[in-house]
Amino acid sequence: KNQVEQSPQSLIILEGKNCTLQCNYTVSPFSNLRWYKQDTGRGPVSLTIMTFSENTKSNGRYTATLDADTKQSSLHITASQLSDSASYICVVSGYSSASKIIFGSGTRLSIRP
Amino acid sequence: NAGVTQTPKFQVLKTGQSMTLQCAQDMNHNSMYWYRQDPGMGLRLIYYSASEGTTDKGEVPNGYNVSRLNKREFSLRLESAAPSQTSVYFCASSGQLFSDEQFFGPGTRLTVL
Numbered sequence: 001k002n003q004v005e006q007s008p009q010s011l012i013i014l015e016g017k018n019c020t021l022q023c024n025y026t027v028s029p030f031s032n033l034r035w036y037k038q039d040t041g042r043g044p045v046s047l048t049i050m051t052f053s054e055n056t057k058s059n060g061r062y063t064a065t066l067d068a069d070t071k072q073s074s075l076h077i078t079a080s081q082l083s084d085s086a087s088y089i090c091v092v093s094g095y096s097s098a099s100k101i102i103f104g105s106g107t108r109l110s111i112r113p
Numbered sequence: 114n115a116g117v118t119q120t121p122k123f124q125v126l127k128t129g130q131s132m133t134l135q136c137a138q139d140m141n142h143n144s145m146y147w148y149r150q151d152p153g154m155g156l157r158l159i160y161y162s163a164s165e166g167t168t169d170k171g172e173v174p175n176g177y178n179v180s181r182l183n184k185r186e187f188s189l190r191l192e193s194a195a196p197s198q199t200s201v202y203f204c205a206s207s208g209q210l211f212s213d214e215q216f217f218g219p220g221t222r223l224t225v226l
Contacts, residue, residue, distance in 0.1 A: 041219075041220075042220070043203050043205070043218055046215070049214065089155065100171075101158060101211050102155070103155030103156040104155050
């Protein structure tokens, strides 16, 4: 079964600290993996996209990594800010009809001052 | 340049009532999507449209119908609402189907009593 699992479910860190969010997937064959940020009460916004051949992709203080062999991805946030408080969603697109696009349930990140 | 707009923002229905959720995008995208988001679960694809004039079922299409009115507009209809359809509904659009970044609307919070 094609699945995307994220951990932890929720995380609280102090402002200025770093954190890493995890995503494991079983989607195969795999097209690409995106990380989205969803602020409360709003739609998701794309942060990064990675294809099979990419290992690392950065977007400001956000760095995503991908290990296609182990089917794992991580999102590292550096020097967290209060505005980073949001849900972070891992989304995997596959090539088969059963895996067009699968969303993880997200990690709820709270940054405390 | 509004991006993706959705109406209404909030709606309360009684079981058995019908309604249509409206979505429009001004980015000249070919593909449009409807998702539902329930607590503790990832977004689930209801229907999608690869291009004007075509629509296809996603993961959870039962109880819904869609219309791709033109390139800009993609509506979602609930013919006979049920409490299980209480959810937040998101419309999204992208250039290429599934592989491109999706741009999401602000969502419609629907409660069915």
